[in-house]
Amino acid sequence: MTPPPLPFFVYGTLRPGEPNHDLFLRGRTHSEERARLHGAALYDGPGYPYAVDAPGAVTVGELVTARPEVHPQLLRELDRLEEYAPGDPHNLYERVEREVTRDTDGTAVRAWVYLAAPAVTARLRAHGKLIEGGDWTVRR
Known part of the structure; x- marks a missing residue:
């Protein structure tokens, strides 16, 4: 079954100005x-x-939002980048569908988001460094 061509919500190295943005997007x-x-x-x-x-x-x-003609290939490439494979217990991330809110007008949009996989989540909650304010680009 082919996943729906949803936009992606990116919050780290895929954001504009970050290293993977130019490589992948x-x-x-x-x-x-x-x-x-x-x-x-x-x-x-x-x-x-x-x-x-x-x-x-x-x-x-x-x-x-990916161009429609590249969405399937981009989805596969991002899954590899994020070390995600459906059902793999060794995943670093899980690709999930979530609602995100546009800053411009407050509308809600369904999007693919890579969240930490369960084992990674447990480690982060126990010993991780929380990024105050939730914006990785201003963490420094």
């Missing part, structure tokens, strides 16, 4: 706009962040 998107994922906290990782379900928290990022 430049020239392949229809639009990129600021957005927020409510109900997710952001933790610092080894050079990239993890979003973790957390009621009341907010993660800042971009809603990226």
Whole structure:
């Protein structure tokens, strides 16, 4: 079964100005706009962040809509980048469908989001470094 061609909510190295944006997204998107994922906290990782379900928290990022003709290939490439394979217990991330909110007009949009996988989530909650304010680009 082919996943629906939803936009992506990106919050780390795929954001504009970050290293993986140019490698994976430049020239392949229809639009990129600021957005927020409510109900997710952001933790610092080894050079990239993890979003973790957390009621009341907010993660800042971009809603990226891929050009239709590249969406299936981009989805496969991002799954590999995020070390996600459906059902694999060794995943770093799980690709899930979530509602995100556009900053421009407050509308809600369904999008793909890579959240920390269960084992990673447990480690982060126990020993992780929370990124206050939920914006990875201003963590420094």
